[in-house]
Amino acid sequence: MTYQDILNEAKEDIDRLDAELILGFIEKKTREKIFSNLNFSLNNEKVNTFRKLVKKRKTGFPLAYITGNKEFWKSEFIVNDVVLIPRPETELIIEEVLKEDLINKTILELGTGSGNISISIMKERPEVKIYATDKSINALLVAKKNSELNKTNKIIFLNHDWKKQWLFPSVDIIISNPPYVDKAEVDEEEDGVWFEPEEALFSDKSGFSDIEIILQKSFGFLKKNGKLLIEHAPFQSEKVADISMAIGYKEIKQKRDLNKDIRLSILEK
Numbered sequence: 001m002t003y004q005d006i007l008n009e010a011k012e013d014i015d016r017l018d019a020e021l022i023l024g025f026i027e028k029k030t031r032e033k034i035f036s037n038l039n040f041s042l043n044n045e046k047v048n049t050f051r052k053l054v055k056k057r058k059t060g061f062p063l064a065y066i067t068g069n070k071e072f073w074k075s076e077f078i079v080n081d082v083v084l085i086p087r088p089e090t091e092l093i094i095e096e097v098l099k100e101d102l103i104n105k106t107i108l109e110l111g112t113g114s115g116n117i118s119i120s121i122m123k124e125r126p127e128v129k130i131y132a133t134d135k136s137i138n139a140l141l142v143a144k145k146n147s148e149l150n151k152t153n154k155i156i157f158l159n160h161d162w163k164k165q166w167l168f169p170s171v172d173i174i175i176s177n178p179p180y181v182d183k184a185e186v187d188e189e190e191d192g193v194w195f196e197p198e199e200a201l202f203s204d205k206s207g208f209s210d211i212e213i214i215l216q217k218s219f220g221f222l223k224k225n226g227k228l229l230i231e232h233a234p235f236q237s238e239k240v241a242d243i244s245m246a247i248g249y250k251e252i253k254q255k256r257d258l259n260k261d262i263r264l265s266i267l268e269k
């Protein structure tokens with residue numbers, strides 16, 4: 001079968017773009033190369049592999065877990081089903097952190113997952129000191145691998161659960177994209193999320209449980225004038241502001257993502 005034949009066949013089951021990316025993954029070629037070689041033949045073994053992966057994708061299994069990587073900010077990251085697939089809206093944290101004076105500053109990341117945020121920051125500002133933490137050892141192993149591939153070996157990865165005791169010195173900046181999805185609100189048919197780690201996505205108390213802990217505990221670990229940058233769902237923005245004010249943060253700024261939804265709160269101690 002030619003590339004063209006197999007892509008036409010897959011059209012019945014999955015998006016054309018996904019089919020092209022799966023074929024590119026099997027053939028180790030870019031999409032552009034696939035396009036310019038539509039008459040190339042695929043051997044039977046590869047046809048079978050392609051069909052198997054199309055079937056998998058049809059069940060909702062995320063494309064990034066099939067190809068094993070995801071682009072975020074300016075780099076490629078290894079991903080598998082122990083880490084959340086980086087989302088474009090999370091790039092807002094990086095945009096905002098890069099506006100800060102980072103000279104001689106220490107950043108603590110809570111819930112690093114694949115390491116995508118800390119690694120992207122370190123690549124832009126190699127002078128900064130970063131502690132990247134997660135409660136999942138498996139996620140930390142992926143993050144460490146990504147850090148090695150991206151040559152950001154200065155990042156210190158630590159196994160830490162924000163629900164337990166915090167044993168850090170005070171830091172200048174804390175960043176986090178915590179789990180904030182209310183499981184009860186997620187559509188059964190929602191593409192992909194059911195294959196991602198539950199502890200990376202869902203949080204109790206209508207999605208607020210982890211946010212509340214982080215807002216509260218970060219206050220005690222930020223230096224004076226230090227900042228917490230925390231991602232949340234748009235509908236959570238008002239409550240995040242209210243809780244932060246009650247805790248004592250002196251300034252609260254909220255930022256919109258590319259869809260114009262409030263997605264990030266920046267809280268100054």
Ligand SMILES: C[S@@+](CC[C@H](N)C(=O)[O-])C[C@H]1O[C@@H](n2cnc3c(N)ncnc32)[C@H](O)[C@@H]1O
Nearest residue numbers: 084086111112113134135136161162177178200
């Ligand atoms: C939404 S994911 C964020 C992953 C990555 N930073 C990103 O933005 O793509 C949340 C991460 O927090 C971690 N996590 C969840 N609960 C935690 C806890 N109690 N303590 C530490 N990490 C936790 C999960 O393992 C997951 O990697």
